[in-house]
Amino acid sequence: MTFTEREDRACEVTDALARWLLEEHLSLDDEADPGVQVDCPICGGPVRYDSPQQAELEIRGLKTRRGKIEYERAARRCGRCRKVFFPLDDRLKLGTEGYSPRLLEKIEYAGTNEGSFGQAGAALGVLGELPISAKHVQRITERLGEERRQQRDAQVSAMKAGTLKPMYPHPPQVAAIHLDAGKIQLREDDGQPGIRDPHWHDSKVGCFQTYSARSDDTDPQPRPPAVFLNPPRVMRLCQQMARVRSRSPTRALQSVEGSPTLLVEEEAAVDRPARLVRTAVATLEPTEPFGWMVSAEATRRGFYEASKKAVVGDGGNWIGPLVEMHFPGWVSATGGLDFLHLLVHLYAAATAAYRGHAKAARRLYERLVCRAWAGPPLAERN
Numbered sequence: 001m002t003f004t005e006r007e008d009r010a011c012e013v014t015d016a017l018a019r020w021l022l023e024e025h026l027s028l029d030d031e032a033d034p035g036v037q038v039d040c041p042i043c044g045g046p047v048r049y050d051s052p053q054q055a056e057l058e059i060r061g062l063k064t065r066r067g068k069i070e071y072e073r074a075a076r077r078c079g080r081c082r083k084v085f086f087p088l089d090d091r092l093k094l095g096t097e098g099y100s101p102r103l104l105e106k107i108e109y110a111g112t113n114e115g116s117f118g119q120a121g122a123a124l125g126v127l128g129e130l131p132i133s134a135k136h137v138q139r140i141t142e143r144l145g146e147e148r149r150q151q152r153d154a155q156v157s158a159m160k161a162g163t164l165k166p167m168y169p170h171p172p173q174v175a176a177i178h179l180d181a182g183k184i185q186l187r188e189d190d191g192q193p194g195i196r197d198p199h200w201h202d203s204k205v206g207c208f209q210t211y212s213a214r215s216d217d218t219d220p221q222p223r224p225p226a227v228f229l230n231p232p233r234v235m236r237l238c239q240q241m242a243r244v245r246s247r248s249p250t251r252a253l254q255s256v257e258g259s260p261t262l263l264v265e266e267e268a269a270v271d272r273p274a275r276l277v278r279t280a281v282a283t284l285e286p287t288e289p290f291g292w293m294v295s296a297e298a299t300r301r302g303f304y305e306a307s308k309k310a311v312v313g314d315g316g317n318w319i320g321p322l323v324e325m326h327f328p329g330w331v332s333a334t335g336g337l338d339f340l341h342l343l344v345h346l347y348a349a350a351t352a353a354y355r356g357h358a359k360a361a362r363r364l365y366e367r368l369v370c371r372a373w374a375g376p377p378l379a380e381r382n
């Protein structure tokens with residue numbers, strides 16, 4: 001007997017046990033009476049059953065992480081739209097697609113992260129052990145995406161109406177919003193297969209990050225990381241960033257060979273605040289609606305009430321007005337630079353000031369970087 005045969009058998013047995021446990025557990029739900037009157041999920045009208053016995057039991061199937069299970073459910077028939085629905089399953093958010101919520105998460109993950117719905121289906125089959133067609137992955141991913149879009153738009157509407165409230169009772173102590181713009185590859189969306197009119201479109205992303213508070217106000221890292229003071233590496237970084245900028249948009253998004261090494265170099269341990277919770281909003285819409293999305297998410301996360309708050313961006317000319325409108329008084333309120341972009345400008349300034357005098361240029365650059373890294377004294381911030 002091969003190892004694979006043994007592994008397959010062991011998994012089959014435990015999967016069957018998991019399915020049996022789930023079916024047993026779901027069968028206990030039969031006792032839960034949805035009540036005399038339930039609203040039809042399709043037309044919204046009331047459906048009245050005077051006694052629980054009036055509800056017919058139907059066998060339902062559901063695909064789970066451990067395979068397909070079957071269970072009985074009390075069905076209600078809506079007289080108006082002539083559809084059957086299952087109040088308890090609606091409450092358990094089992095939907096009509098026949099997948100458990102955990103499987104839907106996997107399908108959505110593959111559908112959004114793989115290069116195509118076809119690849120997503122293949123990955124789900126091999127890695128997720130879930131046979132599913134590309135079409136099905138597409139339908140489910142697009143439905144969930146649309147629901148997320150509606151949620152986001154409802155949040156923005158509530159924000160504009162002044163009714164959006166923070167979702168946690170206590171505001172975060174340290175909160176930062178990172179803003180950036182990028183490019184995304186799109187094609188004509190006319191429902192037909194194949195690629196027509198491929199083009200690049202602006203995308204905007206806001207990342208909302210909370211951090212643990214530090215017990216004192218001293219700077220945990222007053223000197224810039226050594227890598228920023230290493231001339232050959234800084235020169236290489238500047239060249240790479242210039243290359244990215246000069247590239248045609250079709251190549252701009254390709255990874256720049258070598259650049260990540262600059263960021264992962266080992267440093268003496270610094271007492272950094274821990275990152276706590278991260279959420280994000282992203283859109284293809286222009287700056288104005290994006291600003292409202294960012295503001296709404298900041299409201300929902302309680303960022304406006306945070307003791308310390310900052311907006312970080314790359315100095316793009318759209319960021320300043322957005323920050324002025326939605327985040328006046330925050331640190332970097334005029335549109336903060338991220339350090340790598342700043343560093344490239346400082347390097348260019350220092351070499352321009354001392355052309356042909358490498359040593360003097362290097363000293364000036366080091367002074368500028370250290371000053372920029374330290375920033376204004378903490379007491380002057382906020």
Ligand SMILES: [Zn+2]
Binds near residue numbers: 040
């Ligand atoms: Zn109905």
